[in-house]
Amino acid sequence: MMKKFSPVIEWFTLLFCTGTVLLFLIAILWDLISRGWSSLSWEFITALPSDGMTKGGILPAITGTVILTLLTALLAVPLGISCAIYLNEYAKDGWLTRLIRASIRNLSGVPSIIYGLFGLALFVQGFRMGTSMLAAGFTLGLLSLPYIISTTEEALRRIPASTREAALGVGATQFESIRDVVLPSALPGILTGIVLTLSRAAGETAPILFTGVAFYINGSSGYLNQEFMALPYHLYMLSTQHQAIEQVRPLAYGTALVLVMVVFLLNLTAFYIRYKYRNNE
Amino acid sequence: MKLAAREAIDRFVKILFRTTGLLVIGILGGIFIMLLWNTVSFFLHIKPLDFFTANQWNPGGHHASYGILPLMVSTSLVTLGAMLIAIPLGIGTAAFMSEYASKRLRNILKPMIEMLAAVPSVAIGFLGIVIVGPEIAKLTHQANGLNALNGAVLLAIMALPTIITVTEDALQALPSTYREASYSVGANRWQTLRKVIIPSAAPGIIAAIMLGVGRAIGETMTVLMATGNASAFPKGFFHSVRTITATIAIEMGEVPYQTTHYYALFAIAAVLFIITLLVNLAGEYFVNRYRKYQAA
Numbered sequence: 077m078m079k080k081f082s083p084v085i086e087w088f089t090l091l092f093c094t095g096t097v098l099l100f101l102i103a104i105l106w107d108l109i110s111r112g113w114s115s116l117s118w119e120f121i122t123a124l125p126s127d128g129m130t131k132g133g134i135l136p137a138i139t140g141t142v143i144l145t146l147l148t149a150l151l152a153v154p155l156g157i158s159c160a161i162y163l164n165e166y167a168k169d170g171w172l173t174r175l176i177r178a179s180i181r182n183l184s185g186v187p188s189i190i191y192g193l194f195g196l197a198l199f200v201q202g203f204r205m206g207t208s209m210l211a212a213g214f215t216l217g218l219l220s221l222p223y224i225i226s227t228t229e230e231a232l233r234r235i236p237a238s239t240r241e242a243a244l245g246v247g248a249t250q251f252e253s254i255r256d257v258v259l260p261s262a263l264p265g266i267l268t269g270i271v272l273t274l275s276r277a278a279g280e281t282a283p284i285l286f287t288g289v290a291f292y293i294n295g296s297s298g299y300l301n302q303e304f305m306a307l308p309y310h311l312y313m314l315s316t317q318h319q320a321i322e323q324v325r326p327l328a329y330g331t332a333l334v335l336v337m338v339v340f341l342l343n344l345t346a347f348y349i350r351y352k353y354r355n356n357e
Numbered sequence: 358m359k360l361a362a363r364e365a366i367d368r369f370v371k372i373l374f375r376t377t378g379l380l381v382i383g384i385l386g387g388i389f390i391m392l393l394w395n396t397v398s399f400f401l402h403i404k405p406l407d408f409f410t411a412n413q414w415n416p417g418g419h420h421a422s423y424g425i426l427p428l429m430v431s432t433s434l435v436t437l438g439a440m441l442i443a444i445p446l447g448i449g450t451a452a453f454m455s456e457y458a459s460k461r462l463r464n465i466l467k468p469m470i471e472m473l474a475a476v477p478s479v480a481i482g483f484l485g486i487v488i489v490g491p492e493i494a495k496l497t498h499q500a501n502g503l504n505a506l507n508g509a510v511l512l513a514i515m516a517l518p519t520i521i522t523v524t525e526d527a528l529q530a531l532p533s534t535y536r537e538a539s540y541s542v543g544a545n546r547w548q549t550l551r552k553v554i555i556p557s558a559a560p561g562i563i564a565a566i567m568l569g570v571g572r573a574i575g576e577t578m579t580v581l582m583a584t585g586n587a588s589a590f591p592k593g594f595f596h597s598v599r600t601i602t603a604t605i606a607i608e609m610g611e612v613p614y615q616t617t618h619y620y621a622l623f624a625i626a627a628v629l630f631i632i633t634l635l636v637n638l639a640g641e642y643f644v645n646r647y648r649k650y651q652a653a
Contacts, residue, residue, distance in 0.1 A: 086547040090457060093449025094466070097521070100514050101473045107488055108480070155377050162374035176378045179385040185637035186388065187575025189602050190626055193609070197391045201614070218384060225381070249367040279477025282577040282602070286609050308479040308578075315483050316582055325487075332480050343475050347468070 108333050115330030129292065129314070130324055134331055136293055140209070140304040141278055141338070147213025147300075148220055148277045153270055155217075156224025163225070164232040165240075165254055184222035189282040191219045196286045210300045212288040216277045223276070227269025231262040264353035268346045275342030279335060281308040291317070307335040392630055395623030399423075402617045408624065412590055414604065416618040423621045425628060427590045431505070431598035432629075434591055435580055436573045438509025439516055443573075444566055446513070447520030448555070451565075454521070455528035456550055474518035482582030485511045490583065497595055503585035506594040511579040516569035523568055527561020527647055528554060560646040567640030575633050577602040601629045 123133030159176075167173040195215025205211040235258050243253035259266075281289075290303040291313045314328040315321070400408070403423050411424025450470075454463050485507050493502030535557055539549040555562065585597030586607060599607075605622050612618045 082545075082547055090449055090453040093446045094453045096446055097450050097473070097517055098466075098469060100517070101469055103488070104473075104476060104481070104484055107484060155380065158374050158377040159381055162378040166371055166374060167378065172378075176381055179382045181641060182634060182637065183381065183385050183388075185571055185575075185633055186385075187577070187602060187629060187633055189575070189577045189605050190388065190392075190630055193605070193623065193626055194388050194391055196609070197395075198387065221381070221384070249363050251367040251370045252363070275475060279475075279479065281477075281479045282606060285606055308477055311483055312479050312578065312582065315486055328483065332483050335477060336480055339475055339477055340472065343472070 105336075108329065108336055111326075112329035112333030115326045116333065120330055121334065125292070128320075129318060129327070130320060134307070134310060134327075134334065137305040137307045137310040137331070138334070140289075141307045141335075143209060143300075144213050144216065144284070144304065144306055145274050145278045147210065148216040149270065149274055151214050151217025152220040152224050152273070152277075156221050157228050157266065159221075160225045160228035160232060161254060161259075164229050165250070165258070180222045180225055184226070187282075188219060188280055189285075191215055192283040192286050194218065195283060200287055206301070207286070207288040207303055208301050209288055209304045212284040212304070212306075213300075215283045215287045216280060219280065219283055220273045220277050223273040224270060227273065228262075228266050231265025231269065232258065234265060235261050264349050268350045268353075271342055271346040271349070275339045275346070278342065279308055279339050281306075281312055284309060307331060307338070311335060388630070392623055392627040395620050396627045399617065399620035399624040402620065414588055414599075416608070416612075416621060421617070423617075423624075425601075425625055427588070428599065428601045428604055428625060429628070431584075431591045432574060432600040432602070434505050434594065434598060435508040435512060435584065435600060436570060438505060438594060439512035439573045440566065440570060442509065442513035443516045443520055443569055447517050447565070447569070448524055448562060450517075451521045451524035451528060452550055452555070455525050456546065456554065470518050470521055473514070474522075478515060478576060478578040479582070481511050481514060482579040485579060485583030499595070501585070503583060503597060504595050505584060505591065505598045508580045508584040508598070508600075509594065511583050512573040512576055515576060515579060516573045519572050520565045520569040523565035523644075524558070524562050527558040527565065530561065530647060531557055558647065560643045564640045564643035564647065567636055567643065571633050571636040571640065574636065575602065575629065577606050581606050601625050605629075 120133045121138060122135055124135055126132035159180075163173065163176065167176070192215065195211060195218070199205045199211035199214050200207055203211075205214075239257055239261060240253050243257040244250070248256065284306060288303050289306050289309040291305070291309070293303060293305055311328060311331045314324050314331060318324050408423055408425055410426065411422050412426050413422040413424045414427050415422045454466050458466065486503070489507050489510050490502035493504065493507055494500065495502075531554060535553055536549055539553045544552065580600045581603040584600065584603065586599045586603055587597035588599055589597075591598040605626055608618070609622050612622065
């Protein structure tokens with residue numbers, strides 16, 4: 077009896093699980109595209125918001141997110157690569173190295189809202205940056221740091237030891253071998269990790285809540301020492317806090333679609349780098 | 358350049374690299390000290406016993422009450438619901454990808470799972486408001502669907518990619534001799550999956566669940582947008598709840614610095630930090646266990 081139905085149950089269970097997961101993805105994309113597409117226009121991405129956010133575009137939110145992501149990279153990329161080089165090229169297996177690795181693993185599990193609190197305490201209050209683009213960008217930089225370190229280290233680990241030995245053999249110092257031989261060979265892997273990490277940072281909201289994001293900036297934005305608008309926060313405000321929520325729903329859909337497109341575009345870039353690199357091997 | 362100069366640069370750079378390594382410890386230590394310092398300041402005003410046992414979170418009222426219990430119950434409820442959805446779906450999907458799907462199909466499914474993981478949490482929260490909420494309202498005949506169930510569904514979507522990826526890794530790491538031994542005694546593929554593969558990969562699957570739980574507990578924007586944030590003590594899946602993360606997000610923006618209320622938000626953040634730390638450590642322990650199997 078059970079034997080007879082076993083293959084039916086088997087395939088039904090597994091296809092049901094996989095199908096449901098895919099359905100989530102398809103439902104998300106379908107809803108955003110079908111209801112957000114009509115909101116997209118040249119004006120929507122190049123104009124300032126107007127009439128109490130019920131009309132106009134989202135240009136300041138787009139530029140805000142772009143500059144914020146660049147600041148994130150400015151902090152996280154040099155520190156992350158440098159730490160990864162230390163761990164993979166210099167560090168010996170001792171208690172200190174193990175402590176550094178344990179810290180990195182734990183940092184990548186710390187909830188993003190706690191990074192927000194840390195950014196508030198360290199950058200906004202401690203370094204007296206105030207609620208500003210700079211404070212928020214650096215907060216996202218700290219959040220991104222553990223991911224950059226682990227992806228860079230993985231890229232470095234894939235370079236065979238013989239490559240380093242060849243450089244040392246012709247008289248290079250260890251730093252010269254890293255700078256001229258190891259890093260260039262690991263570059264595609266490092267870049268993939270950076271782009272993926274930045275795409276995650278661009279969509280983060282919780283860490284910038286208390287460190288400088290604002291719903292509306294009067295006049296021009298983009299100053300590092302001032303508050304700023306950002307796509308994810310804009311979507312949050314339009315969909316939960318606006319006084320005419322139903323009226324601004326099309327704008328919220330448009331913002332959501334632009335945000336998801338930015339994130340997916342960054343992801344595609346990373347996939348492309350990885351793909352091209354694999355083919356070159 | 359002279360050799361002496363090149364060697365000097367080499368030594369200098371080594372120190373520079375090492376400093377950034379130490380900086381990472383400093384950041385984790387900084388987060389820890391910040392939480393500890395503010396929590397101690399909070400406990401100078403409020404007794405720890407009241408914090409952990411009072412069943413009301415009402416910092417604004419005349420008789421301010423700082424009980425973490427309703428927030429803990431809310432967070433647990435939403436996380437539990439998310440795991441009830443995500444664990445079976447995640448393991449089923451991972452098993453399908455690892456044991457049943459052809460290599461070509463797997464190469465299509467993997468990027469799709471990665472795409473799901475890339476959707477920002479605020480966009481998932483938005484879809485909770487415009488799709489999941491109205492559907493729940495229709496099914497339960499409520500005014501709106503902003504409740505614990507909505508949050509659980511969304512958190513399940515966010516935890517699924519983690520659970521699927523780590524579980525699939527664990528299944529792939531099993532040596533093929535396990536499968537061959539099972540087939541050779543006459544078991545079919547389904548029996549092999551249930552009686553051999555999943556039990557042997559258990560440490561990896563537990564690790565996947567732990568990492569998924571860690572992701573769900575710490576998530577802010579989706580629960581903030583989809584669960585209604587009522588401050589009353591949570592009554593069940595069909596009622597509005599307010600998690601630890603949502604409480605911090607809502608109240609930190611409005612509270613004056615260095616007040617009891619301000620310190621209280623750091624205290625609940627400290628509790629959140631410790632919970633996620635323990636969950637992630639447990640996950641790491643199980644990852645190491647299945648790595649050891651693999652090496653043996």
